[in-house]
Amino acid sequence: MPARPLVLRHLGGVLFGCFCLLTPHANAQEGPEKQKRPDAFRQLEELLPTPSATRTASGAPGHAYWQQKVDYTIQVELEEEHRQITGLEQIRYHNHSPDSLRYLWVQLDNNRMRPSSIGNRIAGAPDLSSGMSFKSLHRRLIRDSFDGGLHIGWVRHQGQELHTVVNDTMMRVDLPRPLPPGGQFEFEIQWSFQVNDSSQVGARTGAEFFPEDGNWIFEMAHWYPRLAVYDDVNGWQNKVFLGSGEFALEFGDFDVQITVPADHVVAATGVLQNPEEVLTKVQRNRLAKAMELGQDGPTMIITLEEAKANEASPADGVKTWHFQAQHVRDFAWASSRKFLWDCWGIFSGDPQTGEGHKVAAMSFWPKEAEPMWSKFSTHAVVHTLQVYSRYTFEFPYPTAISVNGPVGGMEYPMICFNGPRPEPDGTYSERTKYALIGVIIHEVGHNFFPMIVNSDERQWTWMDEGLNTFVQHLAEVEWDEHYKGWWGEPSQITSYMLSEEQVPIMTNSESLLSFGNNAYGKPMTALNILRETIMGRDLFDFAFAEYARRWKFKHPQPADFFRTMEDASAVDLDWFWRGWFYTTDHVDFELAQVDWYQLSTLDPDYENNILRERRDAQLESLQHERNTPLPKRVDAYPELKDFYDTYDPLTTTSQQQKEYLKLLESLDDWQREQLEAPWQFYILTINNLGGLVMPVLIDLEYEDGSHEMRRIPAEIWRKNSEQVKTLVLTERPVRKIRIDPRQETADCDISNNNWPPDIKPPTRFELFQQKKNAKTNPMQEANSQS
């Protein structure tokens, strides 16, 4: 390399934007300022819990990880006419913690439906600005009078009453003596409650009445006293249920006997143990056929005609349906004489080795949900299991069930409740069709998050809703083309991210503002950006699946997710978690300035010619133009002229020529070639106006119209998160530069991303008006051109 630096020809610098953050010269005059910029790359250790033997710094469960286990044996009876539930449960609590426990906390979440519940009392005021309907008033009055809470008959251990204290939706059971580490404690609870009529009291559980035939559909959730989680992070997770933060539950085994009217059909978490007692021989044969692998679709177990006949003539007496479920965190069920039922047996496992098991994918629905449900529901269940398994782990449970009833969309282990139905005449809109498929994928998908990867919903809604909505999107785009672009485009979240009424994603479930955007939309978009733009699909997919694998059947916390994603990918994402999950900053890059340079040839003749051309190309000032014709004194008295009247500083001197030749002699061949090379140097100055740092994605449009994309990782902001400069070196001149042209980063204002600046892009309103004003439709236009 030459001893002297290369000389660059500066072709121009353009400063854009009126929001430039920098005043470097002013700072220099006032004296050096200390570093006051936010450190976007500060590591998260100060925010995350200290790693321990239970949760490691890698994000994996540690060698001392433990969690409790709770087994239930339950007998429950549904009395249909009065919607009354009566139950008796035996609970075996396994203390795997290193602590002695003096009491246990039990969730009574149905107590949320007591008029005096905390959740009821803190409910916001309704909007009365346009009046109130009788129906709304009725619902309101019922909510203030209906008692849907769990009435505890007794709590006993070996026949002796245990002392209990109820605090809203939580019940403390005092133990007769401390339960030591490794110990077990068995006790029984007897309880009853009235099931809410969902047309009057909406909840995640309830009964729907069909006045045309006088029948009910029951969808039963949080219907029994459930043990709260005791873990290494919170001790007891015993926050009362206010209505938004859903559930935190321990894994265990369930043995449940459900007694219902004799003609009811029951769908439940787990596997039916007594088909001979509750199903007909025809139904059992159909089930056996449905479970033969290789079927190309679901088999009807109860047909439309059979369901119609069943609901038309209620039978006397009762039947008891017996289910068992292992390794589940909850148990839900549905019961009605209206149900149609189909089943499709699929294989979950490795088809190459044959290691795996059969899964019964099933749906239960009333005739009012036909024909949509027989066409789509079980297909959507199977599709969900297949796609989710690819991105996480093989579905481990023996059944996956979708039920239509009063609940719009809610998930439980192996079973979920989904609301969409067609019109009364059986037709349905395209929207209803996709609403049904979407909600089934979402709710069945919850089997993975949080039923198996068992995060704490009461504390962190995003950990199950955000992650599940993300995988839901992956499953939907594999359903059909219509789903293209429905979810996950970063541009869809920008308006929310600009908004003032926001809290960070890392906010307790009950304190979230704009619940859907915060807990579903923003985290799923964040994960999508990680996958598509920051990490790439290979790195992301492995790390995401590793998180799911590590925490399958365990209780992960946010730090376990954040750490695993880094641990499994070798990508430092602390800046990303910090910005997207702990702040309400948004993305707004501004391409503030572009400086363009070329290499000087050092040839004085050539360089002077360029400078002369540039000088001559400049428009003469108006004043100079008008003064030029004026007679000049030096013309009248030529003796006044001297060297300077003819001197042109851009005329090459012989000395300059000599020096140039000498320089050329000192260069080697490669160095001489570079002087002739067409290198173009563009220094881009980019301001960060929104606060979030992200990769800088630069689209170069060359003069010949071709494009090149350059992707600079977010670490470019590591020393200055407010402004960066980057060099773009090309062999061809660039005529346009765009930052993030495909809107990958959720940049909230793309009008300041271009050089040279664009004329303001049309708003959505203006685009609509242009379309509206068009005289022809697109088809007419195409026809006229052909």
Add this chain to the structure above:
Amino acid sequence: MKHALLLLFVLPLLGWHHLLTTIAEVSFNADSGYLEVALHCTPRDLEATLSKDLKRLIRLDQEKNLDPLLEDYCNRHFQLLDAEGKQVPLLWVGKEIELRDAWLYFQLDVDGKWQDKTLYNDVLANLHHKYMNTVRLQLGNHKPRSLSFDAKHPQRALSPDLSGQNPSFSRQFSAILGE
């Protein structure tokens, strides 16, 4: 109940997993002096709120004369108010209703001056108390910004200088008197 309305249909039940949000893009057209609004909501919820308002089942793809209904709805639930609390005229432009998206387009005649106006936005808020409406503002040379509206805070000033101040009038009160 002076303003009680009897509903003759079953309101579609809102699922637990529902985004409960609308987004309006509002830009100022210096040539016309109007604010131009593109309001996005989900068709399903739009059907639900119109059905609730009109006391009959509304299906967007079956309603023969939908535009006047939508214009009337926007007039009542997306109101721009001047400093005296008087509603700025809303000029209906049109709609685009697709599978997942409903876009409503209209202008607000602010006569070139938006700075002293207050926006009242309770679109779809009667469906669920958690409904959050976001309005993205692109007003003149100001940086884009967003305002949030919900059932408890349905009213906000457009000017950043006035944001946080409570207008001295009550739109809700006038609406009740008007019905």
